Amino acid sequence: MKRQIPLIIVITLGFLFVAHTFIPSKASVDFYDWWVSWAKAISPFAVVLGILSLFMVHGTKIQRKAPNWQYSVVTLLALVVTAVSGFAWGTNEGTPFLWLFQNVQMPMSATMFSLLAFYIASAAYKAFRAKSPQATVLLIAAFIVMMGQVPIGAAISKWIPETAQWILNVPNLAAKRGIATGVGLGMTATSLKILLGIERTYLGSD
Amino acid sequence: MNxxxxxxxxxxxxxxLVVALCIIIPLLIPFNSKTYVTDPSSNLYQKIDSFAGKEDKAVLLSFSHDASTMAELFPMEVSILRHCFERNIKVFTICFSPPSAPLMAYALNVAKEDYPNSQSGVDYCNFGYKPYGLFLPIVLGMGDDVAEAVQTDADGRKIKNLEIMNGIRNYDDLNLIVDFAASAAVFSWITYARVRFGANVAAGVTAVMAADNYPYLQSGQLVGMLSGLKGAAEYEKLVDVFAAYEDADNPNGRKYSPEVIKDTWVPIMSKKISYDSSQGNIDTDVPLPYKFKMARIGMNAQSIAHIMIIVFIILGNIGYFTTRKKPDETI
Incomplete structure (x- = not known):
């Protein structure tokens, strides 16, 4: 029953949504409205579940003094302090919540993302080699696109941004469209397998 | 060792160390550089501008990113909001992830500082954060009735009672959605708002995500796109040259013209907007604060960084080919 009930729910609702999309009728619209109200009710439970799960995982780590348990203390403290400041004083301009966001989270997130520039430069120097004709084509395309994206490229020659745009509009687009078509077909096949009960890995291993 | x-x-x-210097120095010591506007950016500008002064047309800005990608996305958000305030275009904002909510409020606060007459609930409205579980019900629901789908704004006011909702019912009126993302979030808007209801969708994305969107630009499913810091810089220039332009004949901005944008550039080092073109130089009294030129200043650092990476690649390859083991000729 543990596997059969979720399977019945997925298959029944899956086919009902397919019917809703392809068979326009009053019953189909009523079904959709019913689902919207259910979806609104389910979301708050997911938030509570997420917070409980976070407390359980990190609480256990702290209790057992697992390696790097101190980081778990910081995580839980950050969660509590941010949530309390939001509930107590609101989230508008001038509140502690927005101060925390602008002065702690924003710089920390930006710092993490900006590290990419250092790694890209280092990787470009150490690993981007013209070892084969394909790698050479990639290298030349990268040069043109990089120069085409910045004002200095256009200042050198108007052909640089135009060629960069052509690379994005033609070869890049062709490759992306091919990939997208493949992904779309794959998604359709997987969805059909789920609807027909052939694909069951989402139910877990129990 | 040679x-x-x-x-x-x-x-x-x-x-x-070289990377840090190449990025920090141009940011600390900015210089004038020319910004060339591409079609995806100008198409988005023209689409938004076509809503100017219309009671029954509005733009929805969807914030789908966190603070890590602010450097690229925040300037484009501020530029589009500035365009809307400048040209009296109704604008709504919404987000479906908690870290985006303060960013959305921050962008609105930064842009509206210079437009004290723009009022919340009248000229703009922040729908606020909605849980991601409600993404589909809200996106699909707005196809029928925006006020019914969203219910309340960020301040808890009933949407249907707000003055801004006069003439705005569904995607026929809320006719353009611009999604700012560092992910493939815009595809959901294309799938549900564009395909099902015919809403116009545009994207403001980080440079690494831009390549993924070109098929949708070509098919017309995206009406425009701002690609990374370059896209933001282009939009800043478009707003300076057209929406924020003021003279005796055009007191509320001027109409878009491909010739004018190609011929004109705005020196970013001056504190007031000035225009340089083949017709000569025009100095205005319109202020150009840092927040309205931050993408163009950032593009200076990006220029130097790109050149530095190219130099690194060339040096790396020279080193590789000169030290590569030659075939043993004795065999």
């Missing part, structure tokens, strides 16, 4: 072998084994901390 110089090429040394180059191959250079400590990567030297590379990090």
């Amino acid at each position: 110089i090429f072998q040394r180059m191959q084994n250079i400590d990567r901390r030297w590379i990090y």
